[in-house]
Amino acid sequence: MSDRTPLLELASLDAGYGDLQILTDVDLRVDDGEYVTIVGPNGAGKSTAMKSVFGLTTYMDGTIAFRGDPIHDAESSEIIDHGITYVPQSGNIFTSLTVRENLEMGVFTEDEFPQETLEMVFDYFPILEERQQQRAGTMSGGQRQMLAMGAALMSDPDLLLLDEPSAGLAPDLVDDLFDRIDEINDGGTAVLMVEQNAKEALRRCDRGYVLVNGENAYDGPGRELLDNQEVRQRFLGG
Template identity: 65%
Template sequence: MLDISGLDAGYGDLQILYDVDLTIEDGGFVAIVGPNGAGKSTLMKSVFGLTTTMGGAVRFNGTDITNLSPDQIIRHSISYVPQVDNVFPPLTVMENLRMGAFILDEVPADRLEMVFNRFPILRERKDQKAHTMSGGQRQMLAMGRALMLDPDLLLLDEPSAGLAPDLVDEMFDRIDAINDAGTAVMMVEQNAKEALRRSERGYVLSQGRNRYEDDSDILLGDEEVRREFLGG
């Protein structure tokens, strides 16, 4: 489904990624882990057209999307949930969800119902302003909005960031359910052990380069990976 090959990318003249490769199969679940500053979020932003590409290619379902803008990429059935600023605070839950379907002439009722079934709290709070919601509720709203277009690939940047510890497992469970329903997931996550436990395949970035890649359970059991990146 997604094929990143030899990607060099960054911001303006500042290069962050060097010759990075990554693939995601149809319906797959890939975790990208590594230390702070490794280029994880930059890689995700590169898929969504938010960086400067200096070399290499990003292909999705056989189409080269390397130099497309975000508003073009979203039409290829890719949705992105950034780590911060991922909801419209002054808008209600319903208005945020409708914004997620902005490329459509009208919001399909079944799409809205699907999101409410996946995140029941959003149905209860549909008239509530986003800025009055808790961090966990805002994160569910951000994911719900991203699902309004029923994407083939969902990009999640640090979905557990800022959540209370008792909400982290619940958030990962919800991501599992989204993937189980057929949506491929590419997730950047600082909680590396949990990300690898949940995903099928993992990529470890270091200093903007591929350091390790393998099935997630193999990476979890690799002594060198555990010592260098997973805290033993």
């Protein structure tokens, strides 16, 4: 484990929604350029942990820090300015806008349009360049997910948060999507992902966390968790 200040660190985090506490004493870290996955059973608090990073839950106790600076009291707009973007599981594109307009919305607060970043996004997702004038609502599920990730990358974030990116996709599209996420991470963007396809996510990531009932259960290198017999039997179907 690195002794350097983590890019992102959750320490003893308690969080939930209103008076309902979901997370209890959760610890998690992501280092610069790292690819980290959160897995666990339904209702384990995976998405709550991710939403907490982006200021979308009720903070109760503990710390969320980005590059050592506490952000648990920050608004989502401020968190974006820190260098974090978030792709929710659903409702993550503007269906009435074109592909190009969706990408432009990813940087609507910036004074100058980042043409170089747009080219980077097109390198990751060539279909977006081909379909720039297509209405986003007419795209397939896989294409919409690529557009949502492309828009999130337009601000060139240090950390990309992905909530269940493969949900609802046909099996033949899932590997392709994971390949694109690998490429984004290889390009230097740290990734924190919540994913239902736990085996594939752990196979590809640097490190993983298993949450159960809103608490840390296991953590370690993705491959080690994948090979852990207890983790496999309890959470990965053997």
